[in-house]
Amino acid sequence: MFKGICRETHNGNMVTKILKIPKFFTCIRNFSSENVLVEVNNKTNTAILRLSRPPVNGLNLEVLNEFESLLSQLEQQKVNGVIITSNKEGILTGGIDIAELQTIDQRRLKKYWTTFRDTFLKLYNTPLLTVAVINGHSPAGGCLFSTACDYRVMTRNYNIGGNETQLGLVAPIWFMDRVADLIGHRQAELAFTQGKLFSTDEAHKLGLIDEIVENTAEGLSKAQIIINSFANVPKKAREISKRFTRQQFLDKMIRDTDDDIRHFVNHIGSNETQKIIEQYMQKLKSKRF
Numbered sequence: 001m002f003k004g005i006c007r008e009t010h011n012g013n014m015v016t017k018i019l020k021i022p023k024f025f026t027c028i029r030n031f032s033s034e035n036v037l038v039e040v041n042n043k044t045n046t047a048i049l050r051l052s053r054p055p056v057n058g059l060n061l062e063v064l065n066e067f068e069s070l071l072s073q074l075e076q077q078k079v080n081g082v083i084i085t086s087n088k089e090g091i092l093t094g095g096i097d098i099a100e101l102q103t104i105d106q107r108r109l110k111k112y113w114t115t116f117r118d119t120f121l122k123l124y125n126t127p128l129l130t131v132a133v134i135n136g137h138s139p140a141g142g143c144l145f146s147t148a149c150d151y152r153v154m155t156r157n158y159n160i161g162g163n164e165t166q167l168g169l170v171a172p173i174w175f176m177d178r179v180a181d182l183i184g185h186r187q188a189e190l191a192f193t194q195g196k197l198f199s200t201d202e203a204h205k206l207g208l209i210d211e212i213v214e215n216t217a218e219g220l221s222k223a224q225i226i227i228n229s230f231a232n233v234p235k236k237a238r239e240i241s242k243r244f245t246r247q248q249f250l251d252k253m254i255r256d257t258d259d260d261i262r263h264f265v266n267h268i269g270s271n272e273t274q275k276i277i278e279q280y281m282q283k284l285k286s287k288r289f
């Protein structure tokens with residue numbers, strides 16, 4: 001028997017169940033949560049983590065908490081790599097669930113933004129090898145989370161980038177810094193001042209993504225090839241090298257924590273921004289772009 005962990009919500013409370021999985025199933029072990037499906041292949045010891053929250057995998061508080069907790073479990077299991085993708089081809093994630101931004105409750109905004117940051121930091125800082133298979137649109141928060149991974153492959157004909165400025169919002173400075181790390185300061189400056197969403201081809205030319213694939217299946221096999229290519233690299237040396245190359249960004253982001261949270265709460269919690277968000281939601285619902 002194998003042991004799997006299943007997390008479910010009952011009457012609003014998260015409950016963790018230990019599942020016994022019969023031996024004939026041990027090629028794959030699943031321990032999905034409500035909004036994130038996890039599948040670990042016992043042969044390759046690689047995990048696929050699929051966002052699964054209809055309609056657009058919006059990043060609400062629950063998704064973020066589940067994602068962070070599942071990543072911790074995969075760290076404990078010492079998997080060889082984690083592939084992050086969407087259960088729904090066409091949309092990696094629509095970014096932040098805008099309902100989370102429709103409040104002026106400062107405590108709630110602070111809690112949300114702290115969780116959002118912590119989840120990003122968990123992914124950015126994990127010693128595990130991480131590959132994003134971007135199999136659909138990936139605006140704003142979706143783009144940000146993929147930049148935390150070690151490698152990005154993306155299917156054709158979708159959009160990725162930080163569109164916050166187009167909505168009348170201001171993206172966090174650490175999102176801008178991270179994108180600048182990948183595409184250079186000048187291109188990041190142009191992208192964020194315009195709130196630009198890039199096509200797959202444009203993102204590839206700029207270096208925002210590493211490779212283009214035709215579909216999710218090809219993306220998953222490409223991701224496995226990338227993970228396999230590290231098989232002969234001494235693990236400890238790889239982990240320390242990853243930490244060293246990411247240390248400067250990390251130090252800055254952590255040093256600026258209070259300013260960043262204060263900015264978020266003041267910016268989103270203002271009546272002016274609330275009006276902008278409300279108008280954007282109406283546009284989204286009526287598809288008037």
Ligand SMILES: CCCC/C=C/CC(=O)SCCNC(=O)CCNC(=O)[C@H](O)C(C)(C)COP(=O)(O)OP(=O)(O)OC[C@H]1O[C@@H](n2cnc3c(N)ncnc32)[C@H](O)[C@@H]1OP(=O)(O)O
Binds near residue numbers: 096099141171172
């Ligand atoms: C310091 C300040 C930081 C501020 C940072 C912000 C970061 C963010 O992430 S803000 C969110 C930015 N995201 C977007 O602008 C994405 C908006 N969505 C889309 O562009 C499209 O929905 C899509 C490309 C993701 C998918 O298109 P598709 O045609 O397949 O689906 P739709 O019919 O547009 O959407 C279905 C359904 O979902 C609702 N919805 C879409 N995105 C969001 C969202 N981010 N939050 C909440 N709800 C969303 C959309 O209104 C539809 O709802 P109805 O079916 O009820 O009409």
